[in-house]
Amino acid sequence: MSTPSAGRARRRAAAGRAGAASLLLAAVALLPWLSGTDPALTVLRARSADQDPTPGQLAAVRAELGLDEGPLPHLVRWLTGLPRGDAGVSWVSGEPVLPQVANAFAVSLTLMLGALAVTVAVAGLVCVRTLHLGSRRRLRLRRAGVAAAVLAALPKFLLAALLATVCGVWLGWFPAAGWAGPQAMVLPALALGVPSGAMIGGLLDQSLPAAFHEPWARNAYACGFPPGRTARHALRRTLAGVLPQLLPTVVALVGGAVAVEKIFNIPGLGRLALDAATAQDLPPLQTATLALVLLGIAAGLLVQGLRRALLGPALRDGALPTLHLPPLPGRRSVRVLAGCCAVVLLGLVVAGLLRDPLHVDTAARLLPPSPAHPLGTDSLGRDLLARLGHGALRTAGVALAVTAASAALGLLLGMASRASAGLTEVMSTLPAVLAGLLTTAVTGPSVWGAALAVCLVGWTPYAAQTAALLEQERAAGHTLASTSLGAGRLHLLRRHLLPAVLPAVLRNAVLRLPTTVLVLASLGFLGLGEQPPTPEWGRLLSENQPYVELAPWTVLGPACALVLLSVLSVAGTGTPLLRRTNGRWRRGAERQEGGS
Template identity: 80%
Template sequence: MSSVTSDDSADARTVRWRAGAGRVVAGTTLLTAVALLPWLSGTDPALTVLRARSADQDPTPAQLAAVREQLGLDEGPFTHLARWLGGLPRGDAGTSWVSGEPVLPEVTSAFAVSVTMMLGALVVTIAVAALISARTLYLGSRRALGQRRAGTGAAFLAALPKFLLASLLATVFGVWLGWFPSSGWAGPGSMVLPALALGVPSGAVIGGLLDQSLPATFHEPWVRTWHACGLSPGHIGLHALRGVLAGLLPQLLPTVVALVGGAVAVEKIFNIPGLGRLALDAAIAQDFPPLQTATLALVLLGVVAGLLIQALRRALLGPALRDGALSAPHPPALPRRRSTRRVAVFCALALVTLVVAGLLRDPLHVDTAARLLPPSAAHPLGTDALGRDLLARLGHGALRTAGLALAVTAVSIVTGLLLGMAGQVSAGLTEVMSTLPAVLVGLLTTAVTGPSVWGAACAVCLVGWTPYAAQAAALLEQERATGHILASISCGADSAHLLRHHLLPAVLPAVLRNAVLRLPTTVLVLASLGFLGLGEQPPTPEWGRLLSENQPYLELAPWTVLGPACALVLVSVLAVSGTASGRRGA
C-alpha cells in the first residue's frame, strides 16, 4: 500500500514539475514575443511615434533615425528586452512613445484600479455561487434532498457575455434609473456595476458546479454514518462543502482568466482607467512600452491567482491528501431537461429567422432622413445613427461572423490534433495557453497587425486549439491502451497504418462533435473582440461592432443595441445547450 502511495506521490510531483516547466517556457516565450512587438509589427515604430507626436505624415530620414536612436531600436530586439527587464527591478519600465511619460507609474495606478475591481467581482462571485448552491447545501445536510433539477437559469446566466451584461447594467441602473455611476472611477459606487458585470456570470459558473456536485457528496456513506452518530447538519454540511470545494477549485482558474479577459471590455464600457483599458488603448495606438508592461502585469495577475487557488486547494485537502493521492474530480455534468432543449430549439429558430430576414436587405444603404428611427414595419429593428437598417446589418454581420468562426474552428482543430498527437511534449504548452484570455492575445495581435478581422481571427486561433489538443491527447492515450492496437502492432502494422485506420477514426469524430458544440462560444469570443474594436472595421457589419458603435445612443435610441444584444443572448443559450449536451455525452 505504501508503495502505491509513493508511486502516486512521485507521479503527482512529476506532473507538477512538468506543468511548472511548461509555464516557465510559455511565460518566457510570451515575454520574448512582447519584447519583439516593435519588430513584428511590420511598420516602422519610429514612423508611428512621429505621427503620434506631431501628425507628420512625411518625416525625413534624419528625423526617423533620431527617433530610432532615442528609443534604442537600432540596438536590436534582445538588447531592448534585456534593458526593459533590467529596468523593472529599479522601477523603470521605459517611457511611453506617444506621451513621453514614464510607464511604470501609469501602469501601477491602473493595476491598483483593476485589482480593486476584481476583488469586488470576486465578492460578487462568491455571493452568487452561495445563493445558487444554498438550497442544495441546506437540504442535503438535513437528508431532505430529493430529485435534483437542472439549474437552467444559472447555466444561461453563466454563458452571458460580460460585455453584454455590462452594457445592460450601465443602461438600466446607470442611465435610466441613475442609481450608480455609469462612467468613470470616482468612489465605491463606481465599483458596483462593473463588479456585478464580472462577478455574476463567474458566480453562476461556480454555483452551478457546486449545485451539481453536492448531491453526490451527501449520498456518500460517511454522511449517513455521521447522521447516525447525531452530528449536527451544519457540521456535516461544512465538511461536505469543504470536500466539494477541494475538487472544484481548479475550475476557478478559468473563472479568474475570464475575469481578466472580461475586465478589458468592462473597463471600456464604464470608462474605468484600469489595466485592461490601458492595454487596449496602447495596442490600438501601437504604443509598445505601456502595452508590454501592462501585458506582464496581466500575466502575473493570472499566475498569482493560480498559485493562490492551488494553495487553498491543498489546505482544504489536508496533509493526508495534498500529495496527489486524490485527484480533482471531473467537472460535473450539467443535466439537460426537455424544457432546456425546447428553449434551445426556439432560440435557434429565432436566430435563423433574424439572419435570413436581414440577408434580404442592404446593410450599407445610408438614408440620412431616417436616422435613429424606432422599429416599424419598414425597419423591424429600427435604424442606426446613419439611417442604415439594423436588421440588414444584423443579418449580414451574422453571416460574416459565422463564416469567420467556422474558419477559426477549422484551423484550431488541425492545430489541436497535431499538438495533441505530440503527447506530453505539448502538455505544458496546452495548459499554459488555455489560461491566456483571448482578449489579451487579441491586444498583442492588434499591436502587430493593427485592428483587423484577420488579427482577431489569429488571436482566437492562438488559444482556441487548446481544448481540442487536450481532448485529442486523452483519446489517443486511451486508444493506444486498447487490445486491438496491440494486436495490430504485433501483426506488423506501421505508424501510418495505425494513424489512418485506428487512431484518427477514434479521435476525429469526438473532436469534431466538440468543435460543433463550441462554435457558438467562438462566435461570442469574436463578437467580444469586435466590440473592443480589435476585429472587423467599419462600415462592415459585425455583431460586437454593432453593439459598440450604437452604445453612445443607448439613452436616446435604446433599440439600436436591442437587436445585436438579443442575437448574442440567443447565441449564449445555444452555447449553454451545446456545452450541456457535450458533457452529457462525454
C-alpha cells in the same frame, strides 16, 4: 512528504512557466517590428498627432529611441533594469514606466477583488437551489442552467454601458465614470462579475447532481445526517474540479476588462496595455505584460494549493473517484423552451436573409421597430434585421470553429499536464485583447485574426479542466486496479481516462460557445476583429453601443440573439453524443465496481 516524482513535476512546471513567460515577453518585444509600420512614425503620431512628419523628425525619433538597433537590445536593457527597479521610460510621454504600471495594477487589483466578490456571490446564487434540493434527495434536473446561461451571455461591455446609463446617469446611484472612492467600483464590478459568476455557477450546477448521486451522499441521507452537512461536502467535492476555471476568470477580470475600463474611464492595467500597444510604446507594454504574467503564476499556484486542500489525502491514496453525470430526467418545459428559442432564432435569421444588409438610407436613421423594419435601423439607416440575419452564419461558424479548435487543443495539452502546466498558467494570463494586438500586427484587423487570437488563449480553460479531471481519474480505485492488473496506457486511455474527461470538456465547450461570441465581439468593439461594413453580431453590438441610451433597440436584437444561442447551448448539453459518452463511462464504471 514530497516525493522525488512530485519534486520533478514541480521543477518541470517551473521551467514551463519560465519558458512560456520568456516567449511571451519576446513576442511583445517584437510587436513594433511585426506590425509592418515604422515604430518611429507611430510614436511620433502618438506624441504630437502629426500625420505628415518629415524624414528628419522620423530620423530624430529613431536615434532617440535606438530603433535601428532592433528589438533584442531593447529587451535586454529592459530586463537588466528590472532588478534595479528601472523599467525604462515611456517612449510617448517620457515619464518613468514603473510608477504608471504600479498605479494601474493597484486599480485593476482593487477592481478584480470587487468583481471576484460579485463572481462568488452570483455563482452561489446560481447553484444554491441545486444544493438545497440535492441535499434533501429531491433533485430532478439542473434547474439553474438556463438562468446561468442567460446571465453568462450578457456582453460585459454592453452590461457596463447599461449600468452606466441607468444606475449612473438616470438614477444617479453610483458614479458613471472615473475612479474616485469605493462607490466608483460598484458598477464596473457588477459588469465584470455577473457574467463570470454565472459561468462558474453554471459549471458548479452541472457537477453537483453527480456528487449527490454518489454512494457517500446516498449513505449520508439514509443515516439521517443534516442536509447542510451533505451540501457542504458535495460543494467541496465539486469545487476541486471547477476551481481551475477560476484562473482564466481572475486574470480576465484584470487584463481582459479593457472595454469595461474604457466605458467607465478607469485607469487600469488592461487599458494601459492596450494604449501602449496601440502607440507601440514598448516599455510600458512589456512591464504591464510582465505584471499580468506574475499575477497569473501567483493565481495558478494559489488555485493549486486550494485544490489540494479541498481534495486532502484522496489525491495520494486513490480514494477519490471521478464525478460523472447521472441520468437525470429532463423536463418537458426545458425542451419546449429550447425548441421555441430555436424557432425564433431561425425565423429571425431567415427573415433577415431576405433583406439587404448594406442598403443605407440616411433618412431612416435610428428608427424604432416597425412593420417595415421589425428590429429598427442603425445610425446609417441600415435594417438591423437584415444585418442580424446575414451575420448569423458568419458569427455562429467562426465561434463554433474557434470553440472546437480551442477545446481540442486544450484536451491534448491537458492530457500532457506535466509538460504543459506552466504553459497553461502563463498563457491564461494573456488577455484576448493583447493576443488580438499580436495577431493583428501580423494578419491585420480581420475576423480570422481575431479568431486566431481567441484560440491562442481560449484553450487554457479546457486544458486546466482536463488536467484536473485526469488527476482525479488516475487516483480512482478502478483505475489503480486496472493498472495493477497490467492494463496498458492505451487501454487506460480508451476505457477510463477519455470517457471520464470528454463529457465534461464537451459540456464546457458547449456552454462556452456564447462566451466565444462575446470575446470576438469585444475584439470587434476595440477595432481588432470584423471590419465594417460586414454584418456580424459582435460588430453589431460594438458599433451600436454608443446609441444604447438614445436608441436601445439597436443593441436589443443582437443581445437577444446571444441569449437565444445561450439557451440552446444549455439544451445542447443533453445531446445524444454526451448521453452516449456518459452512458458508456457509467456502464464501464459499474462493471469495474461489480468486478471488484
